[in-house]
Each structure stands twice: as structure tokens, then as C-alpha cells.
Amino acid sequence: MVTKKTSTTSPRHGITAPQGFRAAGIHCGIKKPGLLDLALVVSEQSGPIAGVFTLNQVVAAPVVVDRLHLRKGVGRAILVNSGNANACTGANGLAAAKKTAALVARHVGVPSHQVFIGSTGVIGRVLPLNRIMKGIPNVFSQLNERGGPDAARAIMTTDLRPKSIALQDTIGGRLITIGGMAKGSGMIHPNMATMLGYLTTDASITRSALQRALTLAANKSFNCISVDGDTSTNDTVLCLANGMAENRTIKEGTPAFRRFLQLLTEACQSLALAICRDGEGVTKVVKIEVTGAATVAQARQVAQTIATSNLVKTALFGEDANWGRVMAAIGRAGVPIIPSKLNVWFDEVQMVQSGMGLGLVAERRIAKVFRQKEFTIAVGLGTGRHRSHMWTTDLSFDYVRINASYRS
Amino acid sequence: MVTKKTSTTSPRHGITAPQGFRAAGIHCGIKKPGLLDLALVVSEQSGPIAGVFTLNQVVAAPVVVDRLHLRKGVGRAILVNSGNANACTGANGLAAAKKTAALVARHVGVPSHQVFIGSTGVIGRVLPLNRIMKGIPNVFSQLNERGGPDAARAIMTTDLRPKSIALQDTIGGRLITIGGMAKGSGMIHPNMATMLGYLTTDASITRSALQRALTLAANKSFNCISVDGDTSTNDTVLCLANGMAENRTIKEGTPAFRRFLQLLTEACQSLALAICRDGEGVTKVVKIEVTGAATVAQARQVAQTIATSNLVKTALFGEDANWGRVMAAIGRAGVPIIPSKLNVWFDEVQMVQSGMGLGLVAERRIAKVFRQKEFTIAVGLGTGRHRSHMWTTDLSFDYVRINASYRS
Numbered sequence: 001m002v003t004k005k006t007s008t009t010s011p012r013h014g015i016t017a018p019q020g021f022r023a024a025g026i027h028c029g030i031k032k033p034g035l036l037d038l039a040l041v042v043s044e045q046s047g048p049i050a051g052v053f054t055l056n057q058v059v060a061a062p063v064v065v066d067r068l069h070l071r072k073g074v075g076r077a078i079l080v081n082s083g084n085a086n087a088c089t090g091a092n093g094l095a096a097a098k099k100t101a102a103l104v105a106r107h108v109g110v111p112s113h114q115v116f117i118g119s120t121g122v123i124g125r126v127l128p129l130n131r132i133m134k135g136i137p138n139v140f141s142q143l144n145e146r147g148g149p150d151a152a153r154a155i156m157t158t159d160l161r162p163k164s165i166a167l168q169d170t171i172g173g174r175l176i177t178i179g180g181m182a183k184g185s186g187m188i189h190p191n192m193a194t195m196l197g198y199l200t201t202d203a204s205i206t207r208s209a210l211q212r213a214l215t216l217a218a219n220k221s222f223n224c225i226s227v228d229g230d231t232s233t234n235d236t237v238l239c240l241a242n243g244m245a246e247n248r249t250i251k252e253g254t255p256a257f258r259r260f261l262q263l264l265t266e267a268c269q270s271l272a273l274a275i276c277r278d279g280e281g282v283t284k285v286v287k288i289e290v291t292g293a294a295t296v297a298q299a300r301q302v303a304q305t306i307a308t309s310n311l312v313k314t315a316l317f318g319e320d321a322n323w324g325r326v327m328a329a330i331g332r333a334g335v336p337i338i339p340s341k342l343n344v345w346f347d348e349v350q351m352v353q354s355g356m357g358l359g360l361v362a363e364r365r366i367a368k369v370f371r372q373k374e375f376t377i378a379v380g381l382g383t384g385r386h387r388s389h390m391w392t393t394d395l396s397f398d399y400v401r402i403n404a405s406y407r408s
Numbered sequence: 409m410v411t412k413k414t415s416t417t418s419p420r421h422g423i424t425a426p427q428g429f430r431a432a433g434i435h436c437g438i439k440k441p442g443l444l445d446l447a448l449v450v451s452e453q454s455g456p457i458a459g460v461f462t463l464n465q466v467v468a469a470p471v472v473v474d475r476l477h478l479r480k481g482v483g484r485a486i487l488v489n490s491g492n493a494n495a496c497t498g499a500n501g502l503a504a505a506k507k508t509a510a511l512v513a514r515h516v517g518v519p520s521h522q523v524f525i526g527s528t529g530v531i532g533r534v535l536p537l538n539r540i541m542k543g544i545p546n547v548f549s550q551l552n553e554r555g556g557p558d559a560a561r562a563i564m565t566t567d568l569r570p571k572s573i574a575l576q577d578t579i580g581g582r583l584i585t586i587g588g589m590a591k592g593s594g595m596i597h598p599n600m601a602t603m604l605g606y607l608t609t610d611a612s613i614t615r616s617a618l619q620r621a622l623t624l625a626a627n628k629s630f631n632c633i634s635v636d637g638d639t640s641t642n643d644t645v646l647c648l649a650n651g652m653a654e655n656r657t658i659k660e661g662t663p664a665f666r667r668f669l670q671l672l673t674e675a676c677q678s679l680a681l682a683i684c685r686d687g688e689g690v691t692k693v694v695k696i697e698v699t700g701a702a703t704v705a706q707a708r709q710v711a712q713t714i715a716t717s718n719l720v721k722t723a724l725f726g727e728d729a730n731w732g733r734v735m736a737a738i739g740r741a742g743v744p745i746i747p748s749k750l751n752v753w754f755d756e757v758q759m760v761q762s763g764m765g766l767g768l769v770a771e772r773r774i775a776k777v778f779r780q781k782e783f784t785i786a787v788g789l790g791t792g793r794h795r796s797h798m799w800t801t802d803l804s805f806d807y808v809r810i811n812a813s814y815r816s
Contacts, residue, residue: 058739123732318812324531331466404726
């Protein structure tokens with residue numbers, strides 16, 4: 001019997017939903033008074049940890065540290081500050097990042113490499129190290145089993161709402177819980193502002209199985225709302241497993257692995273869509289589905305080009321059924337197209353058949369589709385059998401407002 | 409003795425500035441009453457014509473026709489309608505485009521292939537052929553030597569201002585004039601809305617020299633404000649030369665060719681910058697200069713990535729000296745970067761040295777640079793000796809407003 005539910009009705013939320021995880025979020029003085037800016041997650045026992053990181057070549061100090069620590073593959077605690085990205089801060093920034101990890105490690109009583117850190121906020125400002133070092137004892141004193149929501153709030157920057165999730169399934173005879181929190185808002189297209197995602201689980205799982213599951217789950221979730229290679233200096237997704245559910249250890253290639261992968265993918269997709277939906281500016285969340293492509297890469301390339309077109313995104317905001325902009329995006333995606341084989345649907349309404357518009361009646365019908373908050377743009381390329389998808393959001397006045405005044 | 413001046417003080421403007429060119433712009437019924445929507449340019453005698461077109465694989469009917477006609481390389485007249493792009497309109501759209509060219513050709517008394525056509529506006533709507541066919545005799549009746557401004561106005565879509573230019577130089581002992589008009593507004597980034605550019609000259613020049621000059625000039629102008637391959641279904645630049653200045657015919661590789669190329673490049677750059685500056689939404693025009701790259705392509709790739717970053721563009725609008733967004737764009741441009749060799753300047757103020765921010769004093773100084781209407785962001789990659797540049801504009805509330813309601 002499978003039980004699966006979100007944590008919204010559970011007293012233990014988000015990353016503190018799985019057994020043996022405590023968390024807290026406090027104000028340490030990086031952001032304006034009253035705003036939480038330092039989050040801590042600690043597991044009762046150490047366990048395997050997996051990570052996926054930004055593809056940006058300009059990499060923030062915490063990403064350098066996490067990549068290094070991930071080589072050992074064992075995690076116990078995660079410390080994240082918001083308000084300062086600790087990026088483009090040179091050797092001093094790296095030293096500061098290491099100091100914070102070392103102090104957390106000392107509090108927990110583990111080697112530094114079991115502590116992972118994250119930063120998000122303005123790039124290029126010196127990290128206020130003293131405030132964080134003073135904040136660390138405070139955030140430890142606040143740690144508790146219901147601390148998930150505060151932690152989720154403490155990693156926010158332009159986010160309007162904290163984003164967390166918890167899902168459960170019975171795997172290997174035991175109830176397994178996956179919890180998660182994320183930050184990032186709908187304006188991640190096409191130039192992703194920092195996205196951070198942290199997942200916790202009480203499952204017992206090998207390190208290699210955990211890494212494989214996280215990589216696959218991220219590809220079908222966080223990487224479908226961002227753009228390949230189009231990542232910020234700080235993007236990080238981590239998953240820490242403490243084994244306290246005492247299930248038979250999950251290994252790759254087993255039915256249990258597939259169950260775990262499904263649960264993790266669902267958790268990641270929920271967080272990814274929450275990122276899309278967040279942001280005062282976002283009025284639409286639209287799925288772009290591309291089928292009939294010669295390769296998966298080509299399908300993805302077309303989906304991405306549509307998803308990141310400012311002309312498509314403003315048409316979504318204006319509820320202007322300007323399907324010609326979708327056609328123009330397909331044509332410039334850089335993959336071989338046979339215009340006379342193109343078909344385009346908006347939800348169930350076909351607008352383009354064999355490369356030609358189907359006229360005003362179809363336009364009137366898709367105009368109704370454009371008035372929905374969420375819908376699908378489906379493109380058939382007619383050049384093969386492969387497919388891919390992506391989520392995008394509209395480009396609104398508030399996107400401009402929020403991003404034009406981010407630092408003020 | 410070289411005389412060179414813009415036509416602003418001349419009674420003969422834009423494309424009608426060179427000898428032997430007449431033009432007109434009328435309302436034929438595609439756009440709302442009172443708005444000009446049909447432009448015609450006719451030369452007294454036929455001459456060589458050169459063209460550069462969209463790289464989009466979904467190509468509008470007029471581009472198909474122009475490419476075909478360009479094989480003969482001789483031009484006499486150009487007909488352009490606004491309000492309807494005649495794109496994604498299939499075989500009927502192509503037949504309609506050919507009919508308009510044939511009717512113009514009959515009026516002038518030349519073969520159809522000497523007539524070039526352009527369309528700009530909504531994609532996928534059936535071209536109102538009857539209105540254009542009825543408009544053609546009318547626009548012929550309006551043809552005159554001062555018709556440049558009306559023609560420039562008749563090709564506008566979201567443009568706020570008509571854009572035209574005329575420049576003169578003495579080449580081969582004769583005064584040569586180049587005239588031009590363009591449409592397209594500042595919001596061409598990063599997903600270029602249709603850009604049309606038409607140039608006329610009374611120079612005598614070989615067809616191959618004219619094509620070579622136009623290709624080179626477009627690469628340093630129109631292609632620096634758009635994005636390679638990132639073009640609409642209709643983008644077209646044509647240059648028609650009627651030889652009426654009676655200079656010694658300009659051939660490639662001569663000093664006269666270099667003079668002509670310089671004049672044509674200047675005309676194209678003026679039109680390209682006018683496109684950048686146009687648009688109610690544009691408050692900034694910023695040049696992105698990338699130097700020290702391993703190849704020109706890498707320099708261009710970095711310039712383009714910065715120029716098309718929505719986060720950079722909103723920061724420009726907000727006058728937020730958020731140089732970290734420039735760093736993030738450099739890092740995700742997809743070219744090999746050595747972060748510790750990066751230098752970034754805003755006008756003369758260096759903000760990043762060897763990959764590190766230079767602190768709050770420098771930030772305060774670049775904040776002043778950001779308050780200017782036009783400035784330069786210069787990036788030194790430190791990986792080679794090649795360079796490239798690009799112009800970009802900010803992303804403003806009005807960009808969203810104009811593009812969200814384009815068709816309503």
C-alpha cells in the first residue's frame with residue numbers, strides 16, 4: 001500500500017519532514033532588520049549527499065567549497081545565507097566561505113567537509129563574515145524539528161513566498177519521506193537568477209544511487225525551468241539522506257530505486273513549478289511541449305527558444321494570441337526545420353497545420369486559451385520521434401519593476 | 409575635397425536624396441485609417457541591387473520572392489507594406505506576393521524580377537491583396553522626389569519615429585549620395601522584431617562590389633544590434649544603385665570601394681542606432697565592447713550574451729549599477745573564460761580587476777555612469793587579441809506594454 005501526500009497538512013514541514021532533520025532560520029544582519037537571512041539544516045546523523053551545480057564559469061565561493069566537500073560525499077549540515085552571493089569576491093570570499101563551514105562543523109562535531117554552504121543575493125559585495133559568524137551560534141540555538149518553514153523563508157531574495165514540499169511513499173517496507181525547500185522566482189527566464197534547492201530524506205540509499213537520482217530528477221524539473229548553461233554564479237541543488245527510515249538500502253537499477261527516483265522527481269518538479277509561479281510579476285505558467293524532433297537535443301533547443309523569447313513572453317502577459325511569435329522562435333532555434341511540416345497547438349486547439357495558420361476561427365479559440373493562468377503550447381516538428389518540454393512564465397511589468405530595483 | 413553631411417538640412421530626404429529616386433507612402437487600408445501602410449521607391453533607371461536577409465528558417469513570402477529576384481541582381485523598384493507580414497501564409501501568400509511585384513513591374517515597364525517587395529506586421533494573417541493591388545496605382549500617382557519621409561513613415565509598425573538618413577561624399581571625382589530608411593524599434597533585443605532597411609545610391613558600382621559592401625556594412629551595423637541567427641521571418645536589407653552620379657564605376661579592392669564602403673557603413677550604423685534609440689520604452693542605448701578574446705566569434709558571443717541578458721537590461725533601465733549581472737552573463741556565454749583575467753569597465757571607470765570587484769568607491773562611480781542615456785560597458789577577457797562590439801537597449805515597462813498589446 002502506497003501512501004503519498006504533501007506535507008501541507010503535516011505538523012512537520014518541508015526539509016524537516018523526514019526523520020532526524022532539524023532546521024532554523026534567523027536574521028543575522030545581512031538583510032534589512034526583521035528579514036530572515038541565515039538558514040541552517042542539521043541531520044541527527046551523517047549520510048550520503050548528492051549535488052548538482054551551476055554551469056556558469058564564474059562560480060561563487062560557496063559553490064567552490066561545496067564541490068570540494070562533495071568529493072567525500074558525506075553530509076551532516078547545510079548553512080545558507082541570503083542577501084549576499086559571495087561571488088566575484090576572490091580569495092577573501094573563498095576564505096570567508098570556508099570559515100563559516102568550519103564553524104558549523106565545530107558546532108556539530110564533524111569534519112568541515114560534512115558541512116555544505118550556500119549564498120544568494122547581490123554579486124560582488126564582500127560577505128559580511130562577522131555577522132554570519134555571530135549568527136551561527138544563534139541559528140544553532142533555534143534548531144528544531146518544525147524549523148523547515150523558517151529555513152525556507154531565510155533563503156529567499158526576490159521570492160514572494162517560501163517554497164517547500166514533503167512527500168512520502170513506502171519503499172522497501174518502510175515509510176520514506178522526502179522534504180525540500182527552494183528559492184528563486186518566476187523571473188528566472190531567460191537569464192536565471194540564482195536558484196537554490198535543498199532536499200532531505202530519511203531514506204537509506206547508496207551515495208551513487210542518490211547522486212544518480214538527483215541528477216535525473218533535476219533534469220526533469222529545475223533544468224526544465226532554467227536554460228542549459230544559462231545559470232547564475234550560485235545555482236545549487238543538494239540532497240542529503242540520513243538513512244533513519246531504516247529501509248533496506250536503495251541501490252541503482254532496483255524497483256526501490258525507481259520508486260525513490262519518482263518521489264524525488266515529483267518533489268523537485270513541485271519546487272520547480274513553485275519557482276515558476278512565484279513572483280508578483282508572474283500571471284502565466286506555460287508548458288512548452290515539443291514533439292516529433294530528430295533528437296532530444298533538438299526538441300529541447302526549440303522548447304528553450306520559445307520559452308526564452310521576450311516577444312512570446314510579453315504576448316503571454318498581454319493575453320495576445322500572437323502565435324506568429326511562436327513560429328518565428330521555432331524558425332530561429334538553430335535546428336533544421338521543415339516549415340511545411342510544422343504543427344502548433346494551444347492546449348487542444350490547433351492553430352498551425354503544415355506550416356500554415358488555420359485562420360480567424362482558430363485564432364478566436366486560442367485567444368480563450370491565452371486567458372487561462374496555465375496552459376500548454378505544443379509544437380510538432382515532423383522531423384523525427386523525439387520530444388522535450390519546458391516551463392516558462394510571462395514577462396510582465398512587475399518583472400521589470402522587481403529587477404530594475406533589485407538592489408535598492 | 410570631401411564633403412559629407414546628413415540630409416537633415418537638405419530638401420531631399422532619406423531614400424530620395426540620391427539622384428533619380430522617387431518615393432511615396434500612402435494608406436491603402438491594411439492599418440487603421442490615417443496610418444500610412446504602403447511605401448514605394450522607384451529609380452529612373454535600373455541598376456545593380458544587393459540584399460541581406462533573415463537567417464530564420466521560417467521565411468515570409470516577400471523574402472522568398474526577393475531572394476529569387478536577387479539572382480538576376482538588377483533592381484528598379486521596391487514596394488513595402490506594413491501591418492501584415494505575409495508570413496506563415498503558405499502558397500497563397502507566396503502567390504499574393506508575386507502578384508504585387510508583377511503589378512508594380514507592369515506600372516514601371518520592367519520584368520518582375522526588377523521589383524523587390526517587403527512586408528512587416530502581424531504574422532500568419534492572410535495578406536489583404538485586394539487593398540494592396542488597389543493601392544498600387546495610388547502610390548504610383550504620389551511618387552515624387554521628396555517622397556522619402558512618407559515612405560519611411562509607411563514602413564513603420566511599433567516604431568515611434570520614422571528613420572532615414574542621407575550622406576554624401578566625393579568618390580571618383582563625383583558627388584555620391586547614399587540615402588536610406590529603416591523600420592524596427594529598440595525592442596529588437598533579444599528576439600528581433602522585424603527589421604527592414606532600404607538604401608539607395610546614385611553611385612555607379614558593380615553588382616559584386618555593391619553586394620560585398622552591403623554585407624560588410626550590415627555586419628558592422630544592423631547585425632550589431634540584432635543577434636546572429638536571431639532574426640524574424642521578414643528581416644531584409646536592400647541597397648539599390650542607379651549609377652546616375654556618373655562616377656567611374658566602383659570596383660572591389662579599390663580606394664573608391666573603401667570610400668563607398670565607409671559611407672555605406674556610416675549610413676547603416678546611423679539607421680541601426682536610430683532603431684536602438686526608437687521605442688517609447690528605450691531610455692538607454694549601451695555599447696558592449698569585448699576585447700582580449702581568443703577569436704572574434706568568442707568576443708561576439710560574450711557581447712551578445714551581455715546584450716541580450718534580461719537581468720542586465722532591467723538593471724540598465726533601473727540605473728542599478730549591478731555589475732554582477734554582467735559577470736554572470738560573461739560566465740554563461742559558452743566561451744572559455746579565465747575568471748581571474750576578467751576586467752570590466754563602465755565608460756572609463758574600472759569595476760572589475762582580475763575577476764574581483766573593486767569595491768564601493770568604484771560602485772559609486774559607476775552608478776553615475778549608469779545614469780547617462782548612452783554609455784559603454786567594456787569587457788577584457790584576457791584570453792587573446794580579438795574584439796567585437798554590440799549595441800543594446802534597456803528593458804523597460806514600455807517594452808512590456810508595447811509588446812503585450814501589439815495586435816490590439
